[in-house]
Amino acid sequence: MSSSDSRNQRQKDVEDAFRVQSTAGIYGAMRSTAVGVGLAIIAHHTWPAFRRQTLAFKGFLVSGFTCFGLVFGAETALLEHENQRRREENVIRRAARIDLARQGLIGTETEIARWKAERGQ
Incomplete structure (x- = not known):
């Protein structure tokens, strides 16, 4: 695998991590906004001290x-995505080390990178 391929x-x-994070952030913001508005409405109708507060404070x-x-x-979402990627990478590295050991090679970083490049992973 060349330097340009690994960079790409x-x-x-x-980009994938950013997409996951931004999508989850938007949905999280929408959910918690709905909760906040709901709690503000409930507090407005049930608590006179909250009713006296300004609209800006609410x-x-x-x-x-x-x-x-x-x-x-x-x-x-980002932490879960990173955990998933780490688990996938560990599975690939484990398979590479086992395959390299069968060939009588030590699974160094260079050998694992070469093994991954041969298989296009």
């Missing part, structure tokens, strides 16, 4: 829920 693969991985609380959902939704 890394770029593809980065909007601030809802935007806090939105930011929370955005950040934690995106982070959770």
Whole structure:
């Protein structure tokens, strides 16, 4: 595998991770915004002290829920994506080490990279 091929693969991985993170962040923000609006409506109708608060303060609380959902939704999805990629890479590396051992070679980083290049992985 040439330097340009590995660079292109890394770029593809980065773009894929960004796509996963941004999509999950949007959905997380939408869910938590709905929760924040729902709680604000409930609090407005049941709690007189909350009813006296300004609209700006209520909007601030809802935007806090939105930011929370955005950040934690995106982070959770990215961590899960990274774990999945790590598990996939470990399976490939394990197969490479076993195959190289059968050939009588030691599974060094160079040999594993060569093995992956031969199989197009």
